[in-house]
Amino acid sequence: MGPESTTGHVRSRREFLTALVIGGASVVVAACSSSPSTPAPAATKPAAGASASAPQPVPTAVAPVTIGKGSKKLEVWHYYGQAQAQPLQKIVENYATVDPTLSFELTFTPGANLLAKIQTAIAGNAVPDIVQTDLVWVPIMIDSQKTLALDDYFKEAKFDITDFFDALLQYDQGEDGKYYAIPMDTNNIQLFYNKKLVADAGLDFEKSPPQTWDDLTEAAGKLTSSSKKQWGLDLGAETTQGAQGALANRHMCMTWQAGSKYFDDKGGRPERGAAAFNKDGGVPAWQWNVDIIQKTKAVPIQPPQNGFVTGYEGMNYNGPWAIPDTLRLIGSKFEMGVISYPGKTADLAGNSWSGGEHFQVFKGTNQDVSAKFIIWLTSPQNIETFAEQAGYIPTRKSVIDGDTYKAWLNKNPLYKAYAANMSKVHPRVPTRLFFDLTIAISNHLEEAIYQKSSVQDALNAAADESLSIMKQKGYQP
């Protein structure tokens, strides 16, 4: 009841209750259909959310960009921030000469909101012609049965899909063996380091970088100083800003760095079967994580905000998407380098999940021209141009092995470790259950981090829950 009641204008109980009932119901139910805004995470952190390869989301609305003057308009939804959207626009402008009958409307939506927007669009039958998706979304989109199989278009265009890295194609190929998406850019996770702090600690990563987990523990210990509020290694937020899925993502990398599988193969295809992370390499991998946080105390559970760029972290587990912003924020304070993330043994260093963005076409009246366009968009020349200008890694083997890209890498050495390790990337749960499984697993991994259960018990519980989720959702591992 409002303050006006003190002057005698008392609303009736029934009116008040009715208002509460309607208001309460609408607000609660509305929560089902609205997607929240998402902040831009710190520049040095992998993007928030379960998908650690998502780009830095830009929280502000950006007006759609129209390209070309053709009468047939293709609507393209994407989540590239400004640094990536501009190279994309330049490439799309070139398509006007290929097909002048087309025009494009590029609509930006922050990465954290785009999947919910697509979900709503599918439910409302208001999908765009083309959509850029995080690679972990692709199986979910395929499952919607609204996206177009591209195999016939590949044949017609003589498009060599096998030139793309297999780990990326694992997402794009449905259970029926058909391709529903094409990789545009990719990334993986390696190790940033602060050259000044490393030198001050008497280390030389250029001559002898840490190559094993033991080396990494030793280096992180030397780089940690509680009196200086300085941490040896930042592995990303454990419990905040998307930590739930992020823990499983990190555990995957380390399990592969121990030479093991995270999930078993299914039908000859990797990482689609039953949980394998609770045996072999998965156990020492997470034990190493727990120990470096709880015993060595060289990794903070909650890393300081912008700790790496302000010079308070020796090393930072990160991807190539963060390099431009990190360099900008570091300024002239110090120099940074990038090395392969160590492995359980030196030969396994650099193993990582694969990240990146793919393009898909929705079924509809414009599906043919849209398919032709994304085939053109992902040509070797465009893939290389985009990677170089946007600061991502090329998705095609022929481009990575090509002389022009190697020359570009020589001028941009911070990207070398990412390009060099593309042969060691793996698909991470390339099924429609990516979020279900990574979040469930992360909840158990978190229990081990906080020492509420042993690593083995936590992993066994995670494996049991994974199996239960698969069964519940009708997925045969």
Place this chain on the structure above:
Amino acid sequence: MAIASSRTVKVEQLAKHASWRKREWVSAYLFILPSGLLIAAFLAFPVIYSLWLSLLNWDGMSPRMSFVGAGNYQTLLTSHEFWNSMLVTGYYTLGSVPLRMAAALALAIFLNQKVRGLGIYRTFYFTPVVTSGIAVSIVWLWIFDPTWGIANWVLGLVHIPSLQWLSSPVEAMPGLILMSVWKGVGFDMVIYLAGLQGIPETYYEAATVDGAGRWAMFRHITWPLLAPTTFFILVTGIIGASQVFDQVFVMTNGGPLRSTEVLVFLLYQYAFKFFEMGYASALAWVIFLVILAFTLLQWKFLPQDVT
């Protein structure tokens, strides 16, 4: 003849009146039609549709959709995570609502005085209310930074050891409550201010004549006459707290160890991460029923003169 004529006139008048009344009704309905359509499209239909969805097993995208009846409700009410979220939401509500009300009342009483720069103070305290919840949450992430956040610096000034704040399962929720109180206190304060200004000054003058002190005046005049305002703030505060989402989404993602996994965050995860629209809709309806039940209980058990 004259009588017949008079009757005819009367009948004509009645018919005219009826016609005019009918036109009036039609006009009235036409006037409310735009609002009615909007309410039907954006309020009634989604509410009813979500009730239908709660009886289905559907991911919101694929053509696979099956009717499960009360299955989603049954699963929900037997799930550990739902009851954990109920407790977490209860903790947040119990922690934030009384604290916010007490702070708001204190501020309102202070700002109800003749203080220099009153407008500046009121603006100052109200600013967080109109600031984006997401932006505020990001700022508070920095404030709670265990390494160099202001919160630990302030604790250090009074020789209290640093806290882990959002990375501790014990300290994360108090951190969220603190931030929420700061964010929302201005709104309650304005409501209380309006309530205070509705209390006739003559009551205080009479009490002063009778020799009442400040505390006695607060206890016997201000507090009882603010009761309807307090009830309003309490009910809306509990409803708001039961729907907390932004700060959890930005600051903790429900962690650590699910210590901040409130009901609406759980709902969000099921709807937009696990793509279980039926289950999420069932959860939305359960949240609504819980809020409704609490509101009815307050209505029933609070003194009648308050309501």
